[in-house]
Amino acid sequence: MKTEIEIEEAILKITMKIKTEYPELSKYLEEMPVTVPDTKNPEINIKILQDYYNSLESLLKKYTLK
Numbered sequence: 001m002k003t004e005i006e007i008e009e010a011i012l013k014i015t016m017k018i019k020t021e022y023p024e025l026s027k028y029l030e031e032m033p034v035t036v037p038d039t040k041n042p043e044i045n046i047k048i049l050q051d052y053y054n055s056l057e058s059l060l061k062k063y064t065l066k
Helices: 004-021 023-031 046-065
Strands: none
Touching: 004 023, 004 046, 023 046
């Protein structure tokens, strides 16, 4: 299992890849429900970070398969 820091680094890496190589997808980064917490004090944990990374990876894979 990856550590929180490793997942955060992976999120940063894939986010930068989207912004530099596929800027047309940047608008979806802001719209992703994972980035919009539904509570005043959201708890960020490894599962939430991993889910967010997986959603970024899925977005990128779906786009590049077209």
